[in-house]
Amino acid sequence: LLVQAESGLAFITGRAEGPGRVGVSACDIACGMHAYAAVLEALLSRSITGKGKGIAVSLFDGMADWMTVPLLQYEGTGKNPPRIGLAHPSICPYGAFQTKDGHEVLIAIQNEREWADFCRIVLQRPALLDDPRAADNAARVAHRSFVDGVVAEVFAAAPSATLQGRLMSAQTAFAHVHGVEDLIDHPQLRTRCMTVPGGEVAVPALPWAVP
Numbered sequence: 001l002l003v004q005a006e007s008g009l010a011f012i013t014g015r016a017e018g019p020g021r022v023g024v025s026a027c028d029i030a031c032g033m034h035a036y037a038a039v040l041e042a043l044l045s046r047s048i049t050g051k052g053k054g055i056a057v058s059l060f061d062g063m064a065d066w067m068t069v070p071l072l073q074y075e076g077t078g079k080n081p082p083r084i085g086l087a088h089p090s091i092c093p094y095g096a097f098q099t100k101d102g103h104e105v106l107i108a109i110q111n112e113r114e115w116a117d118f119c120r121i122v123l124q125r126p127a128l129l130d131d132p133r134a135a136d137n138a139a140r141v142a143h144r145s146f147v148d149g150v151v152a153e154v155f156a157a158a159p160s161a162t163l164q165g166r167l168m169s170a171q172t173a174f175a176h177v178h179g180v181e182d183l184i185d186h187p188q189l190r191t192r193c194m195t196v197p198g199g200e201v202a203v204p205a206l207p208w209a210v211p
Helices: 002-006 026-049 059-066 068-077 112-123 126-130 137-142 144-156 160-170 180-184
Strands: 094-098 104-108 173-176 191-196 199-204
Touching (some): 002 026, 112 126, 112 144, 160 173
C-alpha cells in the first residue's frame, strides 16, 4: 500500500471523495512479473553471449511502469486524471449502470459505430445521435452527466436479461460487476489443485495455456 501511495496509483484509484487502495497486491504482483521477464531475458542473453548477468527489480519501478498512461495524461494536460470510480476519464459512456432487477452492468463504448448501435438498439433512442451534447466522444465527455443520466434511466427501466440481449445484438462490450462469490462459479474460471497443510485447495490455474 505504501508503494501504491508513493507511485500515484492510489491517487487515481477510487471515487471523487478520495483515493483508494487497489484490492489486490498490485505492486508485489507487478514486481514479480517484471522479475520473471528479466530472468527470461537474462537467460536468452546468456544463450547468445555465454555470459550471465544480475537483475534488479523494485516495487516502485514496476508500478511506475504501469502508471505510464496517467503520467502521460498529466504531462500533456497539466491535470491529474480524475477519480471517477468505474467510469473512464476520457471515454463516455463507459461505466456501471444498475438494471431494474438490481444488477450492475458495465458498458464500454469505444467508437462512434458502437455509440450509434448502442443508441438505436440498446437505448432505443436514435434521436440522441442528433443531439449536439452527444455528437462525438469529446462532446459526451463534456456532457457526461447528461449522457450517463440517459443511460441510467434506460437501464433502470429494464431487467438485466433484456438489456443483455440488446447489448449482444448491438455488439456493445459489457460485463457484469461481480463479487468474489460470482468468480467462484464463473464459466471462464479455470482452477488447479494446490496441496496445503491439511488437504488440497482449488486456486486459479496458471494464466497461460499450452496446447
